[in-house]
Amino acid sequence: MLQVVCIKQVAGSETRVKVAGDGKHLDTAGVTWILNPYDEFALEEALRIREKMGEGEVVAVSIGDAGVPTTLRNALAMGADRAIHLKSDVPSPDPLAVARALAAEIGPLAPRIVWFGRQSIDDDQAQVGPMTAELLGLPGASMIATLEIDGDRAVVEREIEGGREVMEMQLPAAFSADKGLNEPRYPSLKGIMAAKKKPIEEKPAQLGEPNLEVLSLELPPTRSAGRIVGEGKQAVAELVRLLREEAKVI
Amino acid sequence: MLELKEEHLQVREMARKFADEVVAPRAAEIDEREEFPADVVRRMAELGFLGLPFPEKYGGAGLDTLAYIIAVEEISRVCASTGITLAAHVSLGCGPVSAFGTEEQKMKFLMPMAKGEALGAFGLTESGAGSDAGGTQTRAEKVEGGWRVNGSKIYITNGSVAKYVTFTARTTPGMGAKGISAFILDTATPGFRVGKRERKMGHRGSDTVELVFEDCFVPKDNLIGDPSTGFKAFLRTLAGGRISIGAMALGIARGAYEHSLQFAKQRVQFGQPIAKFQAIRFMLAEMAMRIEASRLLVYQAAVLKDAGQEYVKEASMAKLFASETSNWVTDKAIQIHGGIGYMRDLPIERMHRDAKLMEIGEGTSEIQRLVIAREILRDD
Numbered sequence: 001m002l003q004v005v006c007i008k009q010v011a012g013s014e015t016r017v018k019v020a021g022d023g024k025h026l027d028t029a030g031v032t033w034i035l036n037p038y039d040e041f042a043l044e045e046a047l048r049i050r051e052k053m054g055e056g057e058v059v060a061v062s063i064g065d066a067g068v069p070t071t072l073r074n075a076l077a078m079g080a081d082r083a084i085h086l087k088s089d090v091p092s093p094d095p096l097a098v099a100r101a102l103a104a105e106i107g108p109l110a111p112r113i114v115w116f117g118r119q120s121i122d123d124d125q126a127q128v129g130p131m132t133a134e135l136l137g138l139p140g141a142s143m144i145a146t147l148e149i150d151g152d153r154a155v156v157e158r159e160i161e162g163g164r165e166v167m168e169m170q171l172p173a174a175f176s177a178d179k180g181l182n183e184p185r186y187p188s189l190k191g192i193m194a195a196k197k198k199p200i201e202e203k204p205a206q207l208g209e210p211n212l213e214v215l216s217l218e219l220p221p222t223r224s225a226g227r228i229v230g231e232g233k234q235a236v237a238e239l240v241r242l243l244r245e246e247a248k249v250i
Numbered sequence: 251m252l253e254l255k256e257e258h259l260q261v262r263e264m265a266r267k268f269a270d271e272v273v274a275p276r277a278a279e280i281d282e283r284e285e286f287p288a289d290v291v292r293r294m295a296e297l298g299f300l301g302l303p304f305p306e307k308y309g310g311a312g313l314d315t316l317a318y319i320i321a322v323e324e325i326s327r328v329c330a331s332t333g334i335t336l337a338a339h340v341s342l343g344c345g346p347v348s349a350f351g352t353e354e355q356k357m358k359f360l361m362p363m364a365k366g367e368a369l370g371a372f373g374l375t376e377s378g379a380g381s382d383a384g385g386t387q388t389r390a391e392k393v394e395g396g397w398r399v400n401g402s403k404i405y406i407t408n409g410s411v412a413k414y415v416t417f418t419a420r421t422t423p424g425m426g427a428k429g430i431s432a433f434i435l436d437t438a439t440p441g442f443r444v445g446k447r448e449r450k451m452g453h454r455g456s457d458t459v460e461l462v463f464e465d466c467f468v469p470k471d472n473l474i475g476d477p478s479t480g481f482k483a484f485l486r487t488l489a490g491g492r493i494s495i496g497a498m499a500l501g502i503a504r505g506a507y508e509h510s511l512q513f514a515k516q517r518v519q520f521g522q523p524i525a526k527f528q529a530i531r532f533m534l535a536e537m538a539m540r541i542e543a544s545r546l547l548v549y550q551a552a553v554l555k556d557a558g559q560e561y562v563k564e565a566s567m568a569k570l571f572a573s574e575t576s577n578w579v580t581d582k583a584i585q586i587h588g589g590i591g592y593m594r595d596l597p598i599e600r601m602h603r604d605a606k607l608m609e610i611g612e613g614t615s616e617i618q619r620l621v622i623a624r625e626i627l628r629d630d
Contacts (some may be wrong), residue, residue: 189298
């Protein structure tokens with residue numbers, strides 16, 4: 001069974017982000033790039049399914065510039081069988097354009113499962129997964145916490161506000177993985193060596209014209225210094241008052 | 251800066267993550283309790299750390315010395331006890347068989363060690379043979395089908411947890427270093443036992459013991475290397491282990507530096523973070539510079555070894571410079587932290603205790619200076 005895992009290269013959470021001179025993009029100088037952590041859960045689940053079934057292929061797909069193969073290589077080191085790099089020098093701001101490019105590539109592969117992370121930790125839109133599922137005409141579930149496969153049937157559980165939702169659907173389907181779906185493995189050292197020999201196919205990404213445009217990008221205001229309200233029990237009332245009236249968080 | 255290949259960057263990323271998530275949480279505990287971290291070593295074995303630089307046909311991961319050095323650095327950055335356990339296994343346990351073993355010996359001994367199914371150790375030091383390995387008293391007498399060994403080795407890392415021990419013994423009396431050969435032994439062999447368990451200043455989670463041989467029979471096939479090419483050549487090639495000590499020292503220094511950097515930015519005195527004070531800034535700048543210089547020396551030695559070039563001088567320089575750096579940096583790290591740096595609540599004092607060994611093990615700083623001088627003067 002073929003599974004496709006869509007992964008994204010993102011700036012590591014330790015990176016100190018700077019906005020580029022145009023005020024619309026990130027300054028990528030000095031950025032440490034990582035595999036989007038949510039995508040790691042998706043990849044791990046795909047690998048576990050392949051291992052459980054004892055057969056099948058896991059293909060990692062990513063859109064991006066010449067730096068992306070490094071991240072794809074990490075996916076291969078974790079255990080993906082091969083990778084496809086859809087080349088695009090400029091990151092598209094439009095989730096629908098990205099979904100179209102992915103769907104154009106994934107459709108002809110006819111996978112049983114298409115995987116995504118619940119969202120990327122940079123743009124936080126959580127749109128590409130559901131949009132791609134829609135374009136591929138596949139049933140889908142986003143942010144899944146568990147997955148059980150029985151033949152052509154898949155049962156997923158999702159964490160929702162105040163409870164859990166259980167859904168059943170037919171394969172092929174598309175899923176986006178939530179944190180906690182599994183614990184992603186470390187790439188083994190043999191895996192890192194093996195990844196060098198696995199193929200990464202390069203193609204242009206068919207992104208088309210974006211339907212939206214980023215007008216401006218701003219960093220959040222720097223956090224002002226904390227304040228010590230007082231000490232001991234007598235400070236509690238004042239702290240509660242300030243949290244309610246000044247900070248307006250309770 | 252030397253350009254790292256993609257696989258080296260991947261090894262670094264993976265080793266760093268593993269170190270932070272699996273190794274670091276056990277570091278204080280195993281130091282405090284003098285406990286060998288069998289659980290962490292098992293995880294390292296599963297991931298292929300224990301056979302990292304050895305060919306796949308012998309069960310290794312097929313990576314190179316540089317990748318191994320990077321892994322030792324990252325692990326030692328959070329826990330030197332775990333770092334030395336890995337380094338002693340790979341460089342000293344597996345190293346001699348890999349460098350001098352016959353094909354049969356590699357299949358029999360290197361394979362299980364590289365796969366991580368068995369740990370390795372190396373026994374050279376004796377009570378009368380430290381820097382002067384020629385003072386080796388352990389005797390190996392020729393008997394029917396092999397050798398009968400009597401004597402003891404001290405301060406042996408992994409000695410009580412190893413399945414295979416490579417050790418040196420005198421085969422010809424009165425010949426100085428020339429009459430010494432190396433053997434490999436299964437520690438289940440009758441006549442072999444573990445003696446005194448050492449209580450150390452640092453690296454307290456690593457296993458350091460005495461090995462005792464009492465009429466211990468070693469089969470003739472377990473002799474490693476050709477005795478006629480000499481013990482000196484044997485030691486010379488073991489310079490590889492010195493690069494790994496350099497990597498451990500580099501890791502310890504980095505750990506202490508990273509803690510200091512973070513602390514200096516957060517600790518406020520006289521109304522500002524202490525990182526704003528020139529006295530602290532100068533210490534941090536000096537730390538960063540010495541660490542960078544250590545890294546270049548250590549990586550260079552590894553790259554030369556991988557390229558099959560001479561690296562004895564460079565390995566000694568790397569080991570010496572990085573070990574002195576680790577002592578200087580950990581000392582200054584405590585100074586930057588002040589009182590809290592002296593407490594066992596933070597890992598800084600542990601790093602300082604761990605750093606000291608770097609100037610002693612696998613050739614003292616004095617021996618490294620002798621080696622470097624001999625290499626540049628060529629007058630011996």
